[in-house]
Amino acid sequence: MTDDSLRSVTVERTSTGHFTATNTRGGTLSFGTGSDSEFTPVELLLAALGGCTAVDVDIATSRHAEPTGFTVTVTGNKVSDDQGSRLTDLAVTFAVAFPDGEGADRARAILPRAVKTSHDRLCTVSRTVEIGTPVTATVTDA
Template identity: 80%
Template sequence: MSENSLRSVSVERTGAGHYVATNARGGTIVFGTGSDDEFTPVELLLAALGGCTAVDVDLATSRHAEPATFTVQVAGNKVDDELGNRLTDLTVTFTVAFPDGEGAERARTILPRAVKTSHDRLCTVSRTVEIGTPVTATVQDA
């Protein structure tokens, strides 16, 4: 692994059921347990799935035409079974429209291939979820 391959965030408790994640560049996002309007960790996972592939698709299509509509809906069912809590039946659905004009037909033609390429190869988030990368949890002394 190269030194540029590491990705990390830190998560800090800010109060009962409230947290802030900070990335290496200093960006933050607050989340919580769902007792208010803050995102839950599951919702952040869904946003990461949609956001990762949205970036790929947007970069591929918008160089040809600016979309009039670009929405990604991500959903899954939370289950608790013998394997524990998890999401099943994850779906990522794109609704994208390009206005008439220069490059729009090319962008419409590229759209399905861009979605497939992102899903099959480019999106680190969905690739990690589908492949099933092991997670190690440890405790470090404070």
């Protein structure tokens, strides 16, 4: 792998049950255990699934027409069993509306293909989840 392929974030504890993730560009995102309004790690995974495909679909369709509504809902069931805690039945649902007009008709026509192409090939997040990738966890000196 090259440096161009490496993606990383750093997660730092800010207080009990609260954390901040920082990307290499300096962006930050706070999250926690769900004891308040902050996103939980599971909700961040759901957001990443929806967000990744949303970006792909938006790029493909909005070059033809600006949507009048664009909502992506991502759901999954959290289970704990002999395989541990995990999500099952993940579903990404798009509700996208376009105004009247020729460009909008084209955007509506390509919407299903854009969603499928993102799911099947482009969205790194959903491809990683579906295919499965080993995760290693190690401890180093602070």
